[in-house]
Structure formats: C-alpha cells, structure tokens
Amino acid sequence: MKKILFLMCTVISIYFISCKEEPSSIDCDMEGIKVFKKTYGPDSVITIYPVITTNNYDFCDSMVWDTIASDWVQPYILDPSKKCTEEVALEYIRQGNDTACPCRENPNKHNDQINSKFVIDGIEKFKSNHLFIKVPGDTIKIRRYVDYTNEGNVFQGYVATDTSLGYYKEYNARVLKSGIYEYELILFKDPEHQVPFDTIANRFVIITSKYRDHNSNCKDKAREKNDPLLK
Incomplete structure (x- = not known):
C-alpha cells in the first residue's frame, strides 16, 4: 500500500512539475547556486557540481x-x-x-554529453549513501537513489512519465523543465544505511538549450567549463 501511495504521489508531483512555468531567465548567483566542497579526511573530499545541461533528443x-x-x-x-x-x-x-x-524534430534538441549528468566527485569513498532530487518547497522526491555513483543509473534530468512501467526505464521518461531544483545527499557509516553521519542539502539548476541566451553566472559552477549553453 505504501508503495502504491508513493507511486501516486510521484506521478502527481511530476504532473505539477510539467505544468509549472519555466523562468524567463536564470541567474545562478541570484538563485544561490554554488559548488559544494567538503573535506572528510586526507583522501576523502566530496565536491558537488550544481549545473546540468540536460541531453535532449528528438x-x-x-x-x-x-x-x-x-x-x-x-x-x-x-x-x-x-x-x-x-x-x-x-x-x-x-x-x-x-x-x-x-x-x-525537437526544437530544444541538445545532446553533446557535456555537463549532462549530476556529478559528485569523491562519492566512491562513500559507497553507502542516499540521494534525493526534489522541487524546492515540495516534500515529494522526484528521484531517489541508493548508493549513488557517477556511472550507470545517474541523474540526467529525466523523470518517469508512468511509474507503473518501471521507474527508471529510459523509454518511459521525459526531460525536466529548466529551473531550480534541490538535492539531498545522506552519507552512511554502514552498508545497511542505518547510521547516517552527514547530510548535504543544496540547490542545483537544470538548463536546456532554449536557455542558451537566457542564463548568467552559471558557467563557473559547472564541472565542465566549455559548455556552449552556459554563460
């Protein structure tokens, strides 16, 4: 029953996201978008890059x-x-x-693979983790990850259109609108995810190709600075 309620809430949340108006422009400084970096030890540093320019296809x-x-x-x-x-x-x-x-033919097509996914440098040192993606002011998580890595099933700005078909099926997904989102990363001491030792929560931005000329102060927050979509 809980699983059914979660799926229903997720679909409702995705519906409202799709109906939400996109901003006319995005200023990363004004929105509080910033690179997060924290040192936990000599060889344990987490760096989170908060800018995604989503691959968008025909x-x-x-x-x-x-x-x-x-x-x-x-x-x-x-x-x-x-x-x-x-x-x-x-x-x-x-x-x-x-x-x-x-x-x-998609007028908003863009697929150069640059800054196309949510990257957490150093996450390999913290294999036991949870990552949540959500909309600011909304408690519903639109994506959930257990033991997130930068490979495989990474967050690329897509959400499922029908969770009953398989939440992470690529053919059952669409691109999120350009705008501000939030992430929450919980790090655990144990592989059973019972003992958390740190929680990192902050904002990030998704920028699609139609915002090529309508964003500012975002390039320096991206992992790859040569992104043609960023200003």
Whole structure:
C-alpha cells in the first residue's frame, strides 16, 4: 500500500512539475547556486557540481517498431524514416495515417554529453549513501537513489512519465523543465544505511538549450567549463 501511495504521489508531483512555468531567465548567483566542497579526511573530499545541461533528443509520440531487432525502440533512438516536422505529421493524420511518422524534430534538441549528468566527485569513498532530487518547497522526491555513483543509473534530468512501467526505464521518461531544483545527499557509516553521519542539502539548476541566451553566472559552477549553453 505504501508503495502504491508513493507511486501516486510521484506521478502527481511530476504532473505539477510539467505544468509549472519555466523562468524567463536564470541567474545562478541570484538563485544561490554554488559548488559544494567538503573535506572528510586526507583522501576523502566530496565536491558537488550544481549545473546540468540536460541531453535532449528528438522524440516520438509513440514507440517505434524496429524491424531488424523486432522490438519497440526507445523514443530517442529514431528510425530516420519515421521522423518529420509537426506540420508533415499533421498532414499525414488528416489523410488518416497516424503511423507514418510518429517521431518529431525537437526544437530544444541538445545532446553533446557535456555537463549532462549530476556529478559528485569523491562519492566512491562513500559507497553507502542516499540521494534525493526534489522541487524546492515540495516534500515529494522526484528521484531517489541508493548508493549513488557517477556511472550507470545517474541523474540526467529525466523523470518517469508512468511509474507503473518501471521507474527508471529510459523509454518511459521525459526531460525536466529548466529551473531550480534541490538535492539531498545522506552519507552512511554502514552498508545497511542505518547510521547516517552527514547530510548535504543544496540547490542545483537544470538548463536546456532554449536557455542558451537566457542564463548568467552559471558557467563557473559547472564541472565542465566549455559548455556552449552556459554563460
């Protein structure tokens, strides 16, 4: 029952996030965005970079059938013959064909892999941890991680659109809006996660390509300074 309630709350939270207005511009200094660094010992230093420029892809309004793999492929792994503009797709639909090109060219497309994930340098020294991602002022966690690392299932600015299909399925996800979010990292002394010894909570920012000219004072907070989206 608790799991069902959590999934319902998560879906509701994601719905409100998607309806939330994006800011007209983002000033990282004004928003209190800053790199966090803390030393726990000679070889144990945590550094958290609070700027993500999310990879954003072309998208499909339905799954695309791969005739070679005989399977439905992820929305952003596209068959070029299935991709078209909204205008062309609409014309096909008017003709009664809604399967000719289910994929769309994304005006907000960006996928150079730079600053594309939430990086915690030094987290390998603190293998027992919990990481929560949430919206400021909201107690609902939109992403939860146990024993977070910088590889594998990392936070890349995506949330599930339907948690009943598998919370972390990439084909069942969408990009969060540009704006300010919060993280909470809890470090534990034991692998059973029973004895916490520190909690780090702060703000971070997600910037998509349409904010290329509408952000300021963010480049110096990013891990990779050569990001073309950041000012």
